[in-house]
Amino acid sequence: MEAIRFDKVKFMYREEDGVYAVNGVTLSVNEGEFVAVLGRNGSGKSTLAKLVNALLVPTEGKAEVFGLDTADAKNVFEIRKNAGMVFQNPDNQTVASIVEDDVAFGPENIGVPREEIAKRIDFALDAVGMQAFRHAAPSRLSGGQKQRVAIAGVLAIRPKIMILDESTAMLDPRGRREVMDVVKKLNKEEGMTVILITHFMDEALEADRAIVMHRGEVVMDGVPEEIFARSEELESYNLTLPRAAYISKKLAEGGMPVKGAFSAEELAEEICASLRKV
Amino acid sequence: MRIVAEGLTYTYNPKSPFASHALNGVNVTIEEGEFFGIIGHTGSGKSTFVQHLNALIKLTGGSLKVGDYDLADKKCDFLELRSKVGMVFQYPEYQLFAETVEKDVMFGLKNFHKDMKEEEMRAAVKEAIERVDLDYEEVKDKSPFELSGGQKRRVAIAGVIVTKPEILILDEPAAGLDPLGKKEIMDLLHAIHGGWCKTIVVVSHDMDEIAENCTRAAVFSEGKVVMEDTPAGIFRRGDELLAFGLDLPVTAKCARILKERGVEIETDFTVEDFITKVLAEYGRRQG
Numbered sequence: 001m002e003a004i005r006f007d008k009v010k011f012m013y014r015e016e017d018g019v020y021a022v023n024g025v026t027l028s029v030n031e032g033e034f035v036a037v038l039g040r041n042g043s044g045k046s047t048l049a050k051l052v053n054a055l056l057v058p059t060e061g062k063a064e065v066f067g068l069d070t071a072d073a074k075n076v077f078e079i080r081k082n083a084g085m086v087f088q089n090p091d092n093q094t095v096a097s098i099v100e101d102d103v104a105f106g107p108e109n110i111g112v113p114r115e116e117i118a119k120r121i122d123f124a125l126d127a128v129g130m131q132a133f134r135h136a137a138p139s140r141l142s143g144g145q146k147q148r149v150a151i152a153g154v155l156a157i158r159p160k161i162m163i164l165d166e167s168t169a170m171l172d173p174r175g176r177r178e179v180m181d182v183v184k185k186l187n188k189e190e191g192m193t194v195i196l197i198t199h200f201m202d203e204a205l206e207a208d209r210a211i212v213m214h215r216g217e218v219v220m221d222g223v224p225e226e227i228f229a230r231s232e233e234l235e236s237y238n239l240t241l242p243r244a245a246y247i248s249k250k251l252a253e254g255g256m257p258v259k260g261a262f263s264a265e266e267l268a269e270e271i272c273a274s275l276r277k278v
Numbered sequence: 279m280r281i282v283a284e285g286l287t288y289t290y291n292p293k294s295p296f297a298s299h300a301l302n303g304v305n306v307t308i309e310e311g312e313f314f315g316i317i318g319h320t321g322s323g324k325s326t327f328v329q330h331l332n333a334l335i336k337l338t339g340g341s342l343k344v345g346d347y348d349l350a351d352k353k354c355d356f357l358e359l360r361s362k363v364g365m366v367f368q369y370p371e372y373q374l375f376a377e378t379v380e381k382d383v384m385f386g387l388k389n390f391h392k393d394m395k396e397e398e399m400r401a402a403v404k405e406a407i408e409r410v411d412l413d414y415e416e417v418k419d420k421s422p423f424e425l426s427g428g429q430k431r432r433v434a435i436a437g438v439i440v441t442k443p444e445i446l447i448l449d450e451p452a453a454g455l456d457p458l459g460k461k462e463i464m465d466l467l468h469a470i471h472g473g474w475c476k477t478i479v480v481v482s483h484d485m486d487e488i489a490e491n492c493t494r495a496a497v498f499s500e501g502k503v504v505m506e507d508t509p510a511g512i513f514r515r516g517d518e519l520l521a522f523g524l525d526l527p528v529t530a531k532c533a534r535i536l537k538e539r540g541v542e543i544e545t546d547f548t549v550e551d552f553i554t555k556v557l558a559e560y561g562r563r564q565g
Contacts, residue, residue: 041456042426042427088454142321166454169453174319174320199457238456239456239457239458240457240458240461243527247529247532247552251560255560256556256560264531264532265531271532272536272539272541275559275563278563
């Protein structure tokens with residue numbers, strides 16, 4: 001089933017700007033897909049994300065989430081139940097002084113019955129591995145833990161789509177890993193549709209599909225490995241290759257018979273193989 | 279100015295149930311002119327340590343000397359010290375507050391040099407804004423909030439370097455930027471290093487960044503410095519780093535696997551050097 005459908009969507013923040021932050025995007029995302037969105041700061045990634053859950057509505061064109069038009073005010077409630085969003089700064093997303101209250105905030109707002117809320121808190125905290133911190137104060141958690149609580153808060157609404165807008169940017173490598181593991185698990189085991197906006201090229205490699213945005217337009221769309229194989233094109237959008245891919249490319253240019261590698265392990269494999277051939 | 283810390287200790291919330299020992303005897307020396315990296319995962323004490331360097335946290339145990347300033351001495355001139363040791367926090371753009379870029383950058387200068395003339399201040403502000411590669415005439419009267427993320431971060435750095443600190447400390451200066459933005463910030467720091475600011479100290483989670491940019495680095499773990507060496511020296515001890523819960527640069531990860539398979543690559547773990555050495559090994563085997 002189609003989860004998100006954008007048809008020639010344009011969006012301008014203020015008329016006097018004269019530029020479209022999102023400029024004619026046509027896009028279709030199926031339920032259960034894991035899509036990474038790449039692009040420089042200011043390329044329109046966050047605007048695109050906000051257009052999905054009706055925080056913004058298109059200036060032109062049409063955006064639909066599970067067939068519901070985001071421009072129709074009657075649909076907004078339903079759309080936000082279906083598409084939850086996790087932002088960059090964990091400290092800006094905490095509303096309560098105890099973890100379980102924080103997770104309960106969303107379902108309370110949409111009028112979920114009390115007994116059901118308790119079940120949802122259980123489910124959400126289990127899903128992100130934070131059950132042990134149920135009665136802890138969010139302010140005393142690490143960044144990665146706080147982001148997992150923020151994800152649990154979204155999960156408690158039981159959305160079908162989760163949008164992460166640079167949600168790992170402020171975390172240390174361990175925190176990033178924790179969040180990525182949770183997101184991947186939700187995608188694989190629960191069939192959650194994931195839209196992951198990121199500057200980390202290695203995170204994009206964990207997705208099924210990557211989209212590159214440039215000046216408000218979708219300029220590349222494909223399997224991450226395919227996208228990274230088109231290095232010249234990527235560079236023209238001011239993006240860089242993951243380090244391992246860059247190294248394998250340079251080695252190949254230097255005359256070594258190595259194929260494109262996307263991780264240190266693959267790179268070592270390629271180097272070993274080509275040294276052995278000699 | 280040379281930084282020498284000996285047996286530095288610090289406890290948050292002492293004598294309370296929340297007491298936590300952030301520093302447990304830190305020994306480290308940072309020479310003048312270094313581009314020094316500080317590594318360690320969250321909670322290892324690295325931020326607590328750097329906040330000691332310009333007395334944002336007052337010394338409670340051990341000794342710390344920054345140039346001729348003895349931070350254990352109650353008569354130490356902390357205001358003067360702070361003008362010479364600049365600190366750029368994580369996400370410094372969140373600290374911008376003034377109506378215009380010029381006023382924001384001037385704020386630090388006004389605090390440290392109360393008797394400085396207005397024209398002199400303007401000249402210094404202009405120089406600092408140009409140093410961070412922004413167009414002074416174009417941005418000076420703008421609100422800092424109208425600028426892009428990368429530009430805001432530059433304004434925040436200008437606001438710190440405007441006092442011409444000898445030592446510049448930055449906590450995760452490239453965090454949250456896109457890959458090109460990261461490179462631009464690191465290039466800027468190299469341009470400042472040696473001239474405008476003699477010494478640069480960078481706190482970073484990004485091991486690739488440390489490998490590419492630093493002269494030496496210290497690894498923090500549980501409130502102590504557990505390694506102090508060149509990046510090459512540190513990343514050669516990959517097993518120990520992994521045991522501290524830290525990551526390795528891609529080059530070091532790859533070299534480690536190659537070594538297990540009997541291929542030794544002698545590299546300093548920068549990307550360029552790694553490529554050169556692998557190609558050399560390939561060439562050697564080809565005869």
